[in-house]
Amino acid sequence: MNQVELVAAISDRTDISKSDIDSILKTVGAIVQEQLPLGGDIALPGIGKLKTRQSAARTGRNPKTGDVLDIPAKTKAIFVVAKSLKDALQ
Incomplete structure (x- = not known):
């Protein structure tokens, strides 16, 4: 699912406009x-x-x-999957 499909799916389920959903997702990205x-x-x-x-x-x-x-030390971003999502995939 790409961003356009995600925006459409959220919009369909919430009755919030696609432009508002797109703005929210961009804001979440900026906060992250x-x-x-x-x-x-x-x-x-x-x-x-x-x-x-x-x-x-x-x-x-x-x-x-x-x-x-010599490879310098650095900070990496990691993602830890929620247990409920892991269980749903099994």
């Missing part, structure tokens, strides 16, 4: 982009939770040349 870098978790009820995780600095290797590379 603001909060995740601050270390905040974002709960999506019934779906899961967006979190951040730190990856440690490490050394890697260029597969083409074999050169050793």
Whole structure:
């Protein structure tokens, strides 16, 4: 399901206009982009939770040349699926 299909499905079930739903989804995206870098978790009820995780600095290797590379530490976004959704998929 793409964004257009999601907007249409939500609009059909809620009787809220497609433009309002689209605006809400864009606002949710903006809030997620603001909060995740601050270390905040974002709960999506019934779906899961967006979190951040730190990856440690490490050394890697260029597969083409074999050169050793230093890979810096960084913050990654991860998604943890809600138990209810996991159970529904089984």
